Amino acid sequence: MDPVLNPFAPGAGSPPPELAGRNEVREAVRICIERLRRARAAKSVLLIGLRGVGKTVLLEQMRRDAEASGAHTVHFEAPENRSLPALLAPQLRLALMRLNRVEAAKDFAVRGLRALAGFASKLKLAYKDIEVGLDYAPEPGLADNGDLEADLGAFLEQVGRAAQAANTVLVIFIDELQYVEEAQLAALISALHRCAQQRMPVTVVGAGLPQLRGRMGEAKSYAERLFEFAEIGPLAIADAKLAITVPANEEGVDVEPDAVDLIVTETQGYPYFLQEWGKCAWDVAAASPITANDVKGASSEVIAALDESFFRVRFDRLTPAEKKYLRAMAELGPGPHRSGDIAQQLGRRVESFGPLRSSLILKGMIWSPTHGDTAFTVPLFDGFMKRIMPGDAWRTAS
Structure with a gap:
């Protein structure tokens, strides 16, 4: 069939042609925004899930939903090598500049920009990656203590007051939130708490890997009361179809129904894999309808594409020791696995792998569903590890 007309869209953050099965969480965010617009209490929303479940796509769709409702939004990804203040400052400046165009919010927006000037200039010493244009002189005593937790709270409150005067809501969308350092997460949580206490229309909609829930609780014990944690997993069978x-x-x-069933089985309902199988099955099929034989013929092409992109880009970031540890996990199956069982595969004491496990968690490759358990954050990664490190040679590799 004509590949130009192929509707499927595999790719990092590429919106699928049919965003199935996510209406409930979209509605939760809509309700949050509308409650805040009316000065009612509402929890921020965090999307928690493995790689490939469509968190980034969903986050972007919810940002478009929010904009369509009249909310003001900012959106950024939190990479491993940037500080949260450096990411927030330029985005919140843009939000304040937009709010400054609303007559009723001008004075509040200007004071917010003065707060930004104090915030950025004092924290620049601690967070040297802060780069932001300053439009007004700082106001002495406003968000300029040089303490991130206190200053971010004061700054975000001023942004909230500008949004309140404009009769709107500021929604901060943050992807890959698990990469934010604990002290900076604590400051963000504290700032949101301050806004909630003042009934400011400011909220965060974030996304991250499963370990994010625990990291939020470690950063601030009251995080569970400020956030709604939405588990984003594989699609239900009906939605995957x-x-x-x-x-x-x-x-x-x-x-054909058999073809659909086979795709759902092969992908286990994970949205990214559904797009890959759909695309390749379309390209393999000579004509409508797409059959189960077309899907079978496409499977080797799909696996090769996943191995070279989705899986390989993560594998290449690993040290030899990390690769060996993940290969030992794969030998046991999809998981989760007891940490002791993985150590046994490698012939060493479980305690000796503490630093290695911590490194893999920081890289977003594994997480701990319960104490003593370890699981992949990337679905189907066990199969990839067996393909790229076949046989038993990995056991004796240095």
Whole structure:
């Protein structure tokens, strides 16, 4: 069939043609925004899930939903090598500049920009990566103590007052939130707490790997009371089928039920993999309908594509010792696995792997569902590890 018309969209953050199965969490964010607009209490929302479940896509869709409702939004990803103040400062400046165009909010927006000047200039010593344009002189005593937790709270409150005067809500969308350092997470949580106490219309909608829930609790014990944690997992079978059939049908192409069932089985309902299998099955099929044989013929191409992109980009960041540890996990199956069982595969005491496990957690490769358990953050990664490190040679590799 014509590849130009292929509706499926595998790719990092690429929006799927059919965003199936996510209406409940979208509605939760809508309710949060509308409650804040009316000065009512509402929890910020965090999307928690493995790689490939569509958190980034969902975050962007919710940002578009928020903008359509009249909310003001900022959106950024938190990489491993940037500080939260450096990411927040330029984005909140843009939000304040937009609010400054609203007549009723001008004075509050200007004071917010003065708070930004104090915030950035004092914290520049501690966070040297802060780069932001300053439009007004700082106001002495406003967000300029040089203490991140106190200053971020004061700064975010001023942004909230500008949003309140403009009769809108500021929604801060943050992806990969698990990479933010604990002290900076604590400051963000504390600032949101201050806004909640003052009934300021400011909220965060974030996304991160499963370890984010625990990290939030470690940063501030009251984090559970400020956030709604939405578990984003593989799609239910019915929704996974819709993710395949609806886009194809809209292009006048049918997918036989056996073909749909096979795709759902192969992908285990993970949205990213659904897009890869859908794309390749379309390209392999000679004509409508797409059959189970087409899906079978596409599977080797899909696995090769995943190995070279989705899986390989993560594998290449690992040290030899980290690769060996993950290969030992793969030998045991998809997981989760007891840390002692993994250590036994490697012939060493479990205590000796503490630093290695910590490094893999920081890199976002593994997480601990319960005490003593270890699981991959990337679905189907066990199969990839067996393909890229076949046989038993990995056991004796240095």
